[in-house]
Amino acid sequence: MKPAASLQKRLGLGLTLGISVLWLIATAIAGVVVQHELNEAFDSALEETAQRILPLAVLEIVNREEPRALQHIASLQAHNEYLTYLVRDNHGNTLLQSHDADPAIFNAQPLEGFTTSATHRLYAASALRETVFIEVAEPLAHRREAAWETSLALLLPLLLLIPLSLLGTWLWVRLSLRTVLAYRRAIETRGAGDLSPIKAAQLPAEINPLADAVNHLMERLRRALDAERSFTANSAHELRTPLASTLAQVQRLRREAPDGPLQERAAQIETSLRELARLSEKLMQLAKAEGGGLLSETPQDLLPLLVHVVDDLRRTADVPLHLQLPRMEAVLVTIDPDAFAILLRNLIENAMKHGASSQAIEVSLSSTALLRVVNAGPVVPPALLAQLSGRFVRGNSQAEGSGLGLAIAKTIAQGVGASLLFASPAPGKPDGFAVSVQFLPA
Ligand SMILES: Nc1ncnc2c1ncn2[C@@H]1O[C@H](COP(=O)(O)OP(=O)(O)OP(=O)(O)O)[C@@H](O)[C@H]1O
Ligand SMILES: [Mg+2]
Structure with a gap:
């Protein structure tokens, strides 16, 4: 161009x-x-x-x-x-x-x-x-x-x-475009996810309609994103409830049924329902990851979010979770808090599911917004490693799963401009798996 x-x-x-x-x-x-x-x-x-x-x-x-x-x-x-x-x-x-x-x-x-x-x-x-x-x-x-x-x-x-004419025109145009330059700066300095109207003081009559149009467009985009967000959240909720109640019914049926084929069939239905619930959960997460609302309007501090997710997962984990945080007040990144939680959850859940249960999982965040999740376990061959972030791609793991976790993580990382890298064996270790996500610090 x-x-x-x-x-x-x-x-x-x-x-x-x-x-x-x-x-x-x-x-x-x-x-x-x-x-x-x-x-x-x-x-x-x-x-x-x-x-x-x-x-x-x-x-x-x-x-x-x-x-x-x-x-x-x-x-x-x-x-x-x-x-x-x-x-x-x-x-x-x-x-x-x-x-x-x-x-x-x-x-x-x-x-x-x-x-x-x-x-x-x-x-x-x-x-x-x-x-x-x-x-x-x-x-x-x-x-x-x-x-x-x-x-x-x-x-x-x-x-x-x-x-004189060159200098005069240059100065005069610069003076006349003062408000336009201020408008440009206002756009440049705002966060990538900030969709609030741009306030411009006294733009020239030729440019004012443009600024109005931009503000209208942003307003429409904001409404569309809000609608999308609430739709994903509502759908997840609407699906979760009937699935949970059906699962409860099946469990009761299993308990009440006499030993025999009915008991076995009820157990099969229960397993399938659990799988369905997990799959629908992952599909919702993928839908959210592919939506437009991954960036937050204001920079978010990752530290409290990280601590919250890790604490939550520790309750169900059989493996110790080691958390390493930078000596900083805050690590600010323009990312939607829900999206960050989904990404982190998928990475730690993978480490819990596919890693060796004998050694602790290390989760760390650096002051430069580099997130790392490292676990021990068998080495993943390089050819497979390169494909793991594809949809429905699963490795040699015995654990249950649909193969969507890393695809979701990659989509979110792409959406916020972060880079996602896998390494196996984990750097500095003889075996294991390491995922690192480098966010753009705000
Ligand atoms: N931390 C890890 N350690 C070892 N292998 C891993 C790790 N994370 C992912 N993998 C391998 O990558 C594959 C793909 O992971 P992904 O999260 O996409 O799917 P999944 O965990 O199998 O299923 P899902 O996340 O949808 O429940 C896994 O099946 C596993 O073989
Ligand atoms: Mg997974």
């Missing part, structure tokens, strides 16, 4: 790019307008200059002793001329020229009005019935420089605008 794009990055880049493009278009338009206006201003200056100089030049030439002689106008002070001029007669003879004027840049024959050569803009005017012409030239480079400098002045702000 493609990684999700950041809104901040998208908006920052998009807006900056948009602003830059608009700015460039505006600069281009402004450049064209400025160039047009500059040309008009320069042309008018050129025309003005020609018409100012021409009468003076004519006066000067007419008053000369030798009007046809060329004369350079000496400059008062050394300087570079932007405007140069040439005064010629109608035969093309130069009568007067400004001190920097280069005759090569002027038209061979003066043409009245404006003309443009490759390098210069020229303006020509005439006097004395078109016998004296003045032509004033201005380098085009001068105009280009003016236009270029204006455009540059318009472009320069972009250098500042781009980083």
Whole structure:
């Protein structure tokens, strides 16, 4: 899957790019307008200059002793001329020229009005019935420089605008998404099983419906899980009661029946009923393990649960049960207390049923939420060991059972994200069986 794009990055880049493009278009338009206006201003200056100089030049030439002689106008002070001029007669003879004027840049024959050569803009005017012409030239480079400098002045702000726009959008989006980020944190920090509504302060209007929808969904999920939980619990209860009363009836029948075939048949029925009761119990446990309510809304302390289950089982056990607990106040895990009890019960019952009765069963819980149940007994071959957690899979044990205990334990472990491992022989021992469950500490 493609990684999700950041809104901040998208908006920052998009807006900056948009602003830059608009700015460039505006600069281009402004450049064209400025160039047009500059040309008009320069042309008018050129025309003005020609018409100012021409009468003076004519006066000067007419008053000369030798009007046809060329004369350079000496400059008062050394300087570079932007405007140069040439005064010629109608035969093309130069009568007067400004001190920097280069005759090569002027038209061979003066043409009245404006003309443009490759390098210069020229303006020509005439006097004395078109016998004296003045032509004033201005380098085009001068105009280009003016236009270029204006455009540059318009472009320069972009250098500042781009980083400012990026930073501004980044900050603004971050500020606007503050409540969304808080909402994300609220979801991230809550427990995996917590289905209470998420409280979000003032989300943006676009996201608020989403938060409402999530809360509705969680509410529905919560109701479905509650219904499922109560259904499993009720069914177990409903089944248990008639089974127990039938069993009691059969036991009474057996006691009252005379010795003989009836007595034997009653005993068979009793055994079958016990098996049925056990199987229905295990099926209920499996149903619960497969349901969705394995995670608790708040982390549960495993220590009191463990002590309670072990104490309960000790009463019926023929084998001593050793319990080893960490020196800690609490071991917190997000697991439904009933689910934990079912898992633990199955593991300890197995150790009691299938393990050697000569040695104690060791139950331990570490501070890192590692649960271990170890018992002595014959080694289980590796090929069988790998299959024990399958449904209705039984080992070489003589004890009664349906082969569902480890399947239930595995399903619960998977449902709460714990890992379940079997080892035979038990680590550090010559024989026996060890089960370890590593829960995720809350
Ligand atoms: N602690 C143990 N020591 C030795 N063998 C075990 C132990 N736990 C399980 N086994 C082997 O794994 C098999 C499967 O165990 P599982 O709990 O799934 O079924 P079960 O105990 O036979 O029946 P059920 O639990 O449904 O009453 C058992 O039949 C037994 O051979
Ligand atoms: Mg079992």
